[in-house]
Amino acid sequence: MAKAKNAGTATPALQWLAANRAAAIGRLVEWLRIPSISTDPKHAKDCVAAAKWAGEQLTAAGLKVEICPTGTAGKPGHPIVLATAGGDADYAGPHVLFYGHYDVQPCDPLELWESPPFEPVIRPARKGEKGGERVVARGAVDDKGQVLMFIEALHAALATTGKPAGGVKLTVMLEGEEESGSANLEPFVKSRQKQLKACDVCVISDTGMLDRGLPAITYGVRGLAYTEVRLHSASRDLHSGQWGGRCPNPITELAKVLAQLHDKDRKVTIPGFYKDVLALSKTERANWAKLKFSAKAALKEIGLPPAADIGEKGYTATEREWARPTAEINGIWGGYTGVGAKTVIPAYATAKVSFRLVANQDETRIPKMFFEWCKKHTPPGCRWEFTNLHGGPGVTCDVDSPYLQTATAAIKDATGKAAALIKTGGSIPVAGMLKTRLGIDTIFMGFGLDDDRVHSPNEKFELECFDMGARSHACYLTRLAAMRR
Numbered sequence: 485m486a487k488a489k490n491a492g493t494a495t496p497a498l499q500w501l502a503a504n505r506a507a508a509i510g511r512l513v514e515w516l517r518i519p520s521i522s523t524d525p526k527h528a529k530d531c532v533a534a535a536k537w538a539g540e541q542l543t544a545a546g547l548k549v550e551i552c553p554t555g556t557a558g559k560p561g562h563p564i565v566l567a568t569a570g571g572d573a574d575y576a577g578p579h580v581l582f583y584g585h586y587d588v589q590p591c592d593p594l595e596l597w598e599s600p601p602f603e604p605v606i607r608p609a610r611k612g613e614k615g616g617e618r619v620v621a622r623g624a625v626d627d628k629g630q631v632l633m634f635i636e637a638l639h640a641a642l643a644t645t646g647k648p649a650g651g652v653k654l655t656v657m658l659e660g661e662e663e664s665g666s667a668n669l670e671p672f673v674k675s676r677q678k679q680l681k682a683c684d685v686c687v688i689s690d691t692g693m694l695d696r697g698l699p700a701i702t703y704g705v706r707g708l709a710y711t712e713v714r715l716h717s718a719s720r721d722l723h724s725g726q727w728g729g730r731c732p733n734p735i736t737e738l739a740k741v742l743a744q745l746h747d748k749d750r751k752v753t754i755p756g757f758y759k760d761v762l763a764l765s766k767t768e769r770a771n772w773a774k775l776k777f778s779a780k781a782a783l784k785e786i787g788l789p790p791a792a793d794i795g796e797k798g799y800t801a802t803e804r805e806w807a808r809p810t811a812e813i814n815g816i817w818g819g820y821t822g823v824g825a826k827t828v829i830p831a832y833a834t835a836k837v838s839f840r841l842v843a844n845q846d847e848t849r850i851p852k853m854f855f856e857w858c859k860k861h862t863p864p865g866c867r868w869e870f871t872n873l874h875g876g877p878g879v880t881c882d883v884d885s886p887y888l889q890t891a892t893a894a895i896k897d898a899t900g901k902a903a904a905l906i907k908t909g910g911s912i913p914v915a916g917m918l919k920t921r922l923g924i925d926t927i928f929m930g931f932g933l934d935d936d937r938v939h940s941p942n943e944k945f946e947l948e949c950f951d952m953g954a955r956s957h958a959c960y961l962t963r964l965a966a967m968r969r
């Protein structure tokens with residue numbers, strides 16, 4: 485990779501960002517008003533609108549934009565925005581692929597929102613709240629706010645250099661199904677394999693910082709395997725007076741089985757589950773221990789006492805989140821859940837069970853192992869129905885990679901601070917796809933905070949974080965643009 489000649493001279497772009505801050509926030513509010521909930525078919529049109537909105541911004545930033553439909557006629561998906569900047573003839577830096585998602589999570593429970601989720605509110609911190617001014621809306625930090633930081637950096641680049649992306653060779657890919665399993669992304673990546681393979685590195689802003697004012701680069705995300713299991717008992721719902729005590733209650737039996745997923749040390753009991761997990765290195769453990777992070781404080785923030793610091797025995801909270809796999813029950817239901825009482829033994833009970841994966845764990849094998857394990861624990865007289873919903877592998881990027889170092893340098897230019905090297909327990913399916921299919925590494929340059937209420941009511945993004953991100957991306961583009969033959 486070519487070295488930057490005049491690294492860090494992003495001043496004009498930074499000045500542009502400062503001068504256009506109010507307009508940028510206005511743009512963010514506009515985008516956040518579009519309720520692009522990907523999992524809900526009722527919002528399909530909104531997803532198209534959110535994609536188009538982003539496409540217009542990228543066009544305004546001088547990129548060549550395509551809004552690509554996905555799915556099939558019978559099962560349409562949400563469009564993928566693909567935009568390119570060709571780069572100057574003597575550009576010698578990497579061809580960067582920027583990925584983000586314009587879709588958002590559903591908003592329920594609605595009654596817990598302080599303001600309607602798609603009517604963004606800009607407000608200062610209230611008494612007892614940390615941080616400063618913020619925008620409160622669904623998608624504020626995950627991921628529209630973070631994608632817009634990059635788009636603003638592109639606006640700044642065009643305005644200050646007269647060239648799209650400042651002369652950097654760039655591809656932007658914005659997906660609309662990240663929050664619902666990215667079902668149409670894999671076929672899309674496959675169909676554009678040739679074009680995408682030309683990219684050298686992927687950059688994603690969809691993760692968090694170490695803390696307020698402490699920027700970070702995330703060098704790994706966990707993988708995910710998401711399943712649904714249904715335990716069937718009788719052929720119909722039964723009167724619990726007539727049948728209680730005479731035949732299996734599938735809710736009780738399902739709960740008993742799933743309660744055995746963890747042993748007394750909170751290790752997952754599925755045989756072979758840990759087989760492909762790499763042990764944590766001494767260096768990594770030592771580095772993570774040095775990070776300014778308090779498990780106690782983090783628990784306090786979510787209303788829990790220190791005693792709640794539980795998980796797999798032998799690992800710290802950070803290690804458990806970043807480097808250990810987990811099994812979680814995400815939902816469990818059956819029988820009567822309405823108002824009042826109904827004396828029923830249901831015909832079946834269902835649970836959503838997902839696994840966060842690390843290292844070389846195979847997201848296609850884990851559900852099979854889990855289903856086998858369920859079968860071995862089949863309660864008398866019952867039968868299972870299994871569904872493998874979606875999944876993707878975890879990825880880790882080499883911390884010595886020159887691409888990562890350029891990003892670190894850009895963050896230093898923009899914030900004056902050294903970015904901490906962290907991982908996250910969350911998953912971003914595209915990263916695994918790019919790695920396995922195209923051999924492309926991903927650098928996660930995110931500016932969220934742990935208390936941003938991602939996926940929760942009152943999601944927010946603090947404007948200081950938004951500024952840091954936009955500045956960092958502007959400096960990143962400037963550093964890249966300086967790489968010349």
Ligand code: BES
Pocket residue numbers: 626627662663664665666690691692708908909910911912913938
């Ligand atoms: N941006 C998140 C991932 C994330 C969350 C990173 C918190 C860092 C901190 C992403 O949009 C997300 O929610 N991913 C899902 C993936 C799933 C729906 C396939 C996840 O992790 O559950």
Ligand code: MN
Pocket residue numbers: 585626627662690
């Ligand atoms: Mn996200």
Ligand code: MN
Pocket residue numbers: 589626663939
């Ligand atoms: Mn998300």
